Amino acid sequence: MGGLWRPAWRGVAFCGWRWIHPGSPTRAAERVEPFLRPEWSGTGGAERGLRWLGTWKRCSLRVRHPALQPPRRPKSSNPFTRAQEEERRRQNKTTLTYVAAVAVGMLGASYAAVPLYRLYCQTTGLGGSAVAGHASDKIENMVPVKDRIIKISFNADVHASLQWNFRPQQTEIYVVPGETALAFYRAKNPTDKPVIGISTYNIVPFEAGQYFNKIQCFCFEEQRLNPQEEVDMPVFFYIDPEFAEDPRMIKVDLITLSYTFFEAKEGHKLPVPGYN
Amino acid sequence: MSTAMNFGTKSFQPRPPDKGSFPLDHLGECKSFKEKFMKCLHNNNFENALCRNESKEYLECRMERKLMLQEPLEKLGFGDLTSGKSEAKK
Numbered sequence: 001m002g003g004l005w006r007p008a009w010r011g012v013a014f015c016g017w018r019w020i021h022p023g024s025p026t027r028a029a030e031r032v033e034p035f036l037r038p039e040w041s042g043t044g045g046a047e048r049g050l051r052w053l054g055t056w057k058r059c060s061l062r063v064r065h066p067a068l069q070p071p072r073r074p075k076s077s078n079p080f081t082r083a084q085e086e087e088r089r090r091q092n093k094t095t096l097t098y099v100a101a102v103a104v105g106m107l108g109a110s111y112a113a114v115p116l117y118r119l120y121c122q123t124t125g126l127g128g129s130a131v132a133g134h135a136s137d138k139i140e141n142m143v144p145v146k147d148r149i150i151k152i153s154f155n156a157d158v159h160a161s162l163q164w165n166f167r168p169q170q171t172e173i174y175v176v177p178g179e180t181a182l183a184f185y186r187a188k189n190p191t192d193k194p195v196i197g198i199s200t201y202n203i204v205p206f207e208a209g210q211y212f213n214k215i216q217c218f219c220f221e222e223q224r225l226n227p228q229e230e231v232d233m234p235v236f237f238y239i240d241p242e243f244a245e246d247p248r249m250i251k252v253d254l255i256t257l258s259y260t261f262f263e264a265k266e267g268h269k270l271p272v273p274g275y276n
Numbered sequence: 277m278s279t280a281m282n283f284g285t286k287s288f289q290p291r292p293p294d295k296g297s298f299p300l301d302h303l304g305e306c307k308s309f310k311e312k313f314m315k316c317l318h319n320n321n322f323e324n325a326l327c328r329n330e331s332k333e334y335l336e337c338r339m340e341r342k343l344m345l346q347e348p349l350e351k352l353g354f355g356d357l358t359s360g361k362s363e364a365k366k
Binding site: 213 | 288289290291292293294295296297298300301302304306307310313314317321322323324325328331334335344350351352353354355
């Protein structure tokens with residue numbers, strides 16, 4: 001009997017209490033496990049013989065008055081081929097249901113792939129902008145590519161509401177990939193009140209940004225300057241040696257590092273990139 | 277944080293620094309080392325390779341004054357400078 005159950009999930013939730021045929025041997029199982037009920041579009045399976053009793057009612061999601069249903073006219077009058085036709089029709093319907101379900105599932109999976117991939121990138125740390133292997137072992141073992149000299153130029157900006165004097169202490173510096181370098185900015189608070197600033201940076205050209213690794217700097221954390229105080233702000237960075245092997249970077253000889261300071265107000269959250 | 281709103285282009289994603297943020301040198305304890313480094317850069321036409329000793333000394337000053345976490349210099353990319361020193365000591 002088990003092999004003849006053909007569950008069609010559409011009708012599962014509603015099939016339970018529509019059966020009115022009493023005393024059938026299958027009823028007990030269906031009362032206990034309503035989700036095992038198949039949707040009977042006509043006859044089928046072992047119930048074929050019971051069709052003659054004529055007390056089956058069709059189970060369907062929508063409540064349809066039997067009189068309003070368009071009568072399904074089987075093509076043949078021979079009762080045996082009619083049964084076969086009904087069977088085939090039911091099989092076709094089941095197949096169509098499955099195919100439709102698979103199609104909808106595919107569509108849903110393609111939509112779900114976007115956040116799932118993002119989650120995967122977050123957990124494993126791989127992805128477009130993150131270069132695998134940021135460990136300090138990498139710095140230890142990296143070999144400078146001495147024949148590729150890159151000029152790094154520095155830029156400093158402040159937001160209009162922040163009254164600091166913020167500028168780089170060198171306009172440019174020449175480095176090679178694989179070599180750690182130090183650069184300085186200077187910030188002065190000319191006002192009479194302590195001011196807290198927070199900064200972010202930008203790299204031009206954008207594609208070179210993935211090779212620009214900062215070991216330590218002063219960005220993304222609140223920096224407090226007392227009145228009339230002037231401090232040196234260092235940036236310790238290196239360019240990844242793989243920069244020299246990237247074909248897109250062949251023409252890149254100038255990288256501009258640009259820092260911008262904003263004022264950090266109480267309760268004001270800047271869109272810092274996941275840095276805590 | 278680029279403002280180029282082109283569909284499909286990758287925008288720049290700023291990344292946090294590997295070892296975090298430098299504490300501010302409010303008291304200017306390492307200012308002399310910084311001045312030495314800047315002077316070296318000016319003299320050498322801003323070539324970083326020639327001034328690595330001075331940058332190493334600046335970072336060592338920071339580490340001594342607790343303005344930076346102690347790290348072996350090899351991990352900061354100064355392996356060639358420290359090995360040269362240890363060889364000279366021999």
